[in-house]
Amino acid sequence: MGKDNKAETAITPTRSLDYAEWYQQVVRASDLAENSPVRGCMVIKPWGYALWENIRDVLDDMFKETGVKNAYFPLFIPKRFLEREAEHVEGFAKECAVVTHHRLEEGPDGSLIPAGVLDEPLVVRPTSETIIGDSFSRWVSSYRDLPLLINQWCNVVRWEMRTRIFLRTSEFLWQEGHTAHAIRAEAMDRTLQMLDIYEKLAQDYLAVPVLKGEKSASERFPGAVNTFTLEAMMQDRKALQTGTSHFLGQKFARASEIKYQSAEEKEVYAWTTSWGVSTRLIGAIIMTHADDNGLVLPPMIASSHVVLMPIIRKPADKTTVMDFTHSLARELRGQYYHDRKIAVEIDDREAHGGKGWDWIKKGIPVRVEIGPRDIAQASVFVGRRDRGPREKESIPRDQFIKTIVRMLDEIQKNMFDRALVFREKNTKQIDSQEDFYAFFTPKNQEKPEIHGGFALAHWCGNETCEEKIKTDLSVTIRCILPDAEEETGRCIACGDKSTRRVVFAKAY
RNA sequence: CGGGGCGUGGCGCAGCCUGGCAGCGCGCCUGCUUUGGGAGCAGGAAGUCGGAGGUUCAAAUCCUCUCGCCCCGACCA
Known part of the structure; x- marks a missing residue:
């Protein structure tokens, strides 16, 4: 193939x-x-x-x-x-x-x-x-x-x-x-x-x-x-x-x-x-x-931070490439990423491009390819897991070592921001029962598509209303936000007076 | 526990309807050739077809039971 x-x-x-x-x-x-x-x-x-x-x-x-x-x-x-x-x-x-x-x-x-x-x-x-x-x-x-x-x-x-x-x-x-x-x-x-x-x-x-x-x-x-x-x-x-x-x-x-x-x-x-x-x-x-290419690990708790992948074109290059790789590993490992030492993997399997994908699937934050050409110009070829698998860039070795901590922080921040945007995009204030039911009902009942999200809706506090929503839609109250503003509204289930919104969602 | 789906080398699957040599892709091993990126060629290892029982000359295939996984429901920190 x-x-x-x-x-x-x-x-x-x-x-x-x-x-x-x-x-x-x-x-x-x-x-x-x-x-x-x-x-x-x-x-x-x-x-x-x-x-x-x-x-x-x-x-x-x-x-x-x-x-x-x-x-x-x-x-x-x-x-x-x-x-x-x-x-x-x-x-x-x-x-x-x-x-x-x-x-x-x-x-x-x-x-x-x-x-x-x-x-x-x-x-x-x-x-x-x-x-x-x-x-x-x-x-x-x-x-x-x-x-x-x-x-x-x-x-x-x-x-x-x-x-x-x-x-x-x-x-x-x-x-x-x-x-x-x-x-x-x-x-x-x-x-x-x-x-x-x-x-x-x-x-x-x-x-x-x-x-x-x-x-x-x-x-x-x-x-x-x-x-x-x-x-x-x-x-x-x-x-x-x-x-x-x-x-x-x-x-x-x-x-x-x-x-x-x-x-x-x-x-x-x-x-x-x-x-x-x-x-x-x-x-x-x-x-x-995680995405359709596998796991994505947040640097702060990632199993490991960086993988170094030596690329050896000719047997003669081997020593040079491996020496470069080990010295880079040593310098990276000598640094701290917040309270943890930077954890570095060296993958020297002879696997052409295939091993890059293994690490993408494992979600390691930073992948570094090291070949003779990089060494000649004292640089490294770097891919980040928060970006596309082919979006890689050449970075001078010294600069890479100096900025690795900042890069990991950036990845960490991007991951959080992305997740937050996703949550906000899928969180809706809902006021009518009709909208509420529509929100939580898949269009294709046979094979339900990804649907719904978090619904901020009024609840009168009555357990029978909670129960009804659960029976009808498999939707439960996930939590009552303590700092939610007092706001007069109508309970999404019974229409009675309510003073605050709660978070409804389908749950694991 | 109720309804549905699925179990075939490590992974993904075909074969089952209509019984007749257990296959394919990826991965793995060996060799050669390659080398800026999911390598190419050649060779190879690996499966008691989830398990047990039955029918049959013959079962991955048909029947019965059973175990596991997935989805929906019930239940749930």
Whole structure:
């Protein structure tokens, strides 16, 4: 096949042709992860895990700056712990994996059979409020023990009916922060403070613009008093929840007996919070930035920043080209891109032009081709992932080294700006029910095209209206914006008086 | 869990209707030729056709069951 017949895009199908399939192909082509033999679970490959490590490092620093300490709690939670908070049970019971045995014995046909029955079944943590609460109940006895600010990095298991790599897997990696406070307002401040940290992570590091707001009652975390959320718009215009922070009031404190003696010598319950982000963020990066040529990584958390691709025309050139390449790598690696050393890959495979596409698909921010001609004029040939695959330019070597940090910053900014423009273009104020329904109804029912977006519409606050919209259109309230202007209008569902708009969208 | 679609070398697919040697493109390996960019030629490795059972002289193909993936629905942090 001649190169003229090659597909125009590195990923097939394209986003507009089949978004769900495109997503899977990007995950595969970029070498981030793969499905595992275990239903609903994923294997995160090095290129993908590096993203998680970078996200983790950034967040971990930000947490610690606010006084949070890391700890680790068990994977297994006694069933009775989970039973302590009624709403919590209701929310999670259906998706719990339960360990009932502790030993395997060889059966008659040689296969292994679970043998020792546990006295009390153990639940594989779907979240750790209850078991951390148990510890907190012992750690807190005086108001002087508060606030207690704890985080853990771990995996959790939620037995999902429908899974999607990175977006909803049965097992995923996350961090869960848990705090206990003597004063209600302080707990609420902490809840919002952590949401701000997530917002900073999403916008400044992942280049994912987010809306920050509160969940309606029906979308709340099971057992929470208030749930706050970050909502991002993916390229199919659906919303993805990219982080949550919960004000738990005293509900979990009562369930777990987290109480202490106040300065007034009274026995009182603590106020608690919990907050988390997960490997789902990687899904958000993919669906916000990736294009029909594959992944596009924001430099701030990219698995690696630059790939150097030596082009060796004649065996005689090899030493010169490789020396040039290694010295360039050395100088780049000696620099910092914000708090991280610039990470450089050297790809010296003999693959002609083909390897350039491999790196485009993997989403590396900057590709550098180094051939004898470049070396002769002390320059490098540079391609950026925020531009077209063939839009490459020759840059003097010294200038490249001097400006690499600025170039990465530019890419980072372009990615954020592009995503923001996309969200704004697909966010509409909608006032009539007719327009609202039209907005969320695909023209082709058989094979729905990408449609809809975020609708800013009035809601009276009534749950039955929320329910009706959900039943009719699969559209939910993503969040209630705290800083939304007071504005008189009519509820999009029932027409009753409303004082504010909320964000409606289809969601993952 | 309900409805629909799909499982054939690493990836993408044809073959199935009408049973008869398991194929194609990309990728991979070897050699030669190339070399400013998804290289060309030649050779090669790799598949118990998702799994189990059945029908048949013969099953990727027909039948039954089962597992997985995708879409829609239900549900969901």
